[in-house]
Amino acid sequence: MNVFATVKNRRFYRYFVLLAIVVLIFLLRQFMSLLLLTTIFSYLALNAGKRVQRIFKLSRGIAISLVYIVFVGFLIWAIDHGANTLIHQVKSMIVLATDPSWRSHGILKEVYKNFHQYTNSFSTEQILTKALSQINQLGHIIYELILALLFSFIFCITYPQLRNWSLHFLHSPYKKFFGEFYIILHRFIIILGRLFEVQLLICVINTAAMVAVLAFLQFPYLLGFTIMIFILGLIPVVGVLVSLVPLTITAFIIGNWHTVIVILIAVAVIHFLESYFLHPHFMSHRTHMPILVILLNLIIMEKLFGVWGLVIGLPILTFLLDFFKIQRFRGV
Numbered sequence: 001m002n003v004f005a006t007v008k009n010r011r012f013y014r015y016f017v018l019l020a021i022v023v024l025i026f027l028l029r030q031f032m033s034l035l036l037l038t039t040i041f042s043y044l045a046l047n048a049g050k051r052v053q054r055i056f057k058l059s060r061g062i063a064i065s066l067v068y069i070v071f072v073g074f075l076i077w078a079i080d081h082g083a084n085t086l087i088h089q090v091k092s093m094i095v096l097a098t099d100p101s102w103r104s105h106g107i108l109k110e111v112y113k114n115f116h117q118y119t120n121s122f123s124t125e126q127i128l129t130k131a132l133s134q135i136n137q138l139g140h141i142i143y144e145l146i147l148a149l150l151f152s153f154i155f156c157i158t159y160p161q162l163r164n165w166s167l168h169f170l171h172s173p174y175k176k177f178f179g180e181f182y183i184i185l186h187r188f189i190i191i192l193g194r195l196f197e198v199q200l201l202i203c204v205i206n207t208a209a210m211v212a213v214l215a216f217l218q219f220p221y222l223l224g225f226t227i228m229i230f231i232l233g234l235i236p237v238v239g240v241l242v243s244l245v246p247l248t249i250t251a252f253i254i255g256n257w258h259t260v261i262v263i264l265i266a267v268a269v270i271h272f273l274e275s276y277f278l279h280p281h282f283m284s285h286r287t288h289m290p291i292l293v294i295l296l297n298l299i300i301m302e303k304l305f306g307v308w309g310l311v312i313g314l315p316i317l318t319f320l321l322d323f324f325k326i327q328r329f330r331g332v
Contacts, residue, residue, distance in 0.1 A: 017180040018323065036312065037148035042155045043193035045071075049156065064156045072149070078227045085224025085246070187322065191329055192315040198282045199311070203233040205278060206270055213266040217259060219250060240271045287318050288327065 028035065045067050053063035155162065169178040207230040214225055225247070232243045244267055251259040279298075280291035287294070294314060301313025322329040 013176070014180055014184070014323075017177060018184055020177075021181065021184060033308070034144050034148055034151075036308065037144060038151045038155070039189055039192065040196055041148055041152035043189060043196070045152055045156045046159070047193070060160075061157060064153075068149075068153050068156075078231070081221075081224045082227050082231075085221045085228060088221055088224075184323070187329075188315070188319045191319050191322065192312065194329075195283065195286060195315050195318065196311070198286055199234070199279075202274060202278045202282060203230060206233050206274055209270050209273075210266065213262070214247075217251070217262065218254070220254065221250075225250075240267060240274075243267070283314055287314065287329070289318075293317075 025032070045064060048067045049060065049064040052058060052066055053060055056063070058066070166182075169175070170182070172178065207226060210229050211222065211226050214222055219225060228246070229243055232240070244264075247263050247267070248260050251263040276295070280294045283289070283294050297313050297317050298310055301309035301316070303309070305313070318329055321327040
């Protein structure tokens with residue numbers, strides 16, 4: 001009885017609702033990737049649909065459909081070019097692995113010897129198990145992406161009906177709870193969407209800089225590598241490391257160790273600029289936080305939540321500062 005009397009105070013009631021949301025998120029933690037992807041896709045699609053609707057004077061449904069048609073078309077085109085680049089990379093790796101000439105000189109001989117010893121330590125069964133595990137994980141990611149796109153499309157198309165239907169919660173006996181629930185959730189989604197737009201801008205800048213280096217080195221399949229770098233650039237830190245593998249292999253094939261060193265230096269410099277200048281600077285401008293706080297937040301959240309922590313870590317901190325009225329978010 002005393003608990004309910006306490007939460008009648010608006011401030012403590014908001015804390016109570018926030019705690020209820022945290023508990024709900026914990027219970028749904030297995031679906032977090034799907035929920036976050038659906039939220040991000042829906043936010044970007046709704047904003048893009050509004051711009052298309054305003055520029056071309058189209059109806060809302062047609063504008064949203066056009067956005068998804070363009071995006072899915074781009075996705076199919078990107079997969080097609082990306083697959084060609086991947087096939088080229090696999091063929092190049094096979095040629096490189098079967099060519100005995102590069103294994104008979106200096107440091108390359110030692111690299112091959114150590115690599116050969118490492119691979120021999122695994123049995124065929126272990127290799128197959130690991131490969132199947134990776135394929136299964138990749139299939140799960142693709143499955144979640146497709147579901148997120150489908151759910152976000154349905155949400156965007158039926159948004160007016162969903163909004164009208166949700167008003168029933170605000171006229172129920174528990175309208176105070178659902179009212180606070182809506183305010184908190186809406187505020188977090190807006191903050192998440194605004195900051196993800198900044199991440200997209202950083203990704204475009206990084207991709208443009210890396211493509212300029214690849215064009216200078218006369219890389220083949222430049223379009224495929226551009227798509228790959230952009231997509232992997234949406235995954236902070238890990239994406240850069242993954243992109244290094246095909247880039248260094250191709251650099252060794254088309255040139256020599258000097259080309260590989262140029263690629264490694266370029267990736268290191270771009271990654272350094274992203275981590276310690278672009279990301280903190282743009283995020284600092286949007287959130288009005290000190291760069292040191294942003295860097296510490298990224299490090300801590302990555303340890304707590306893995307890769308997703310790098311994506312949602314700053315939105316969570318920004319939301320909490322806004323929620324407790326320590327620092328209001330001005331990007332809304």
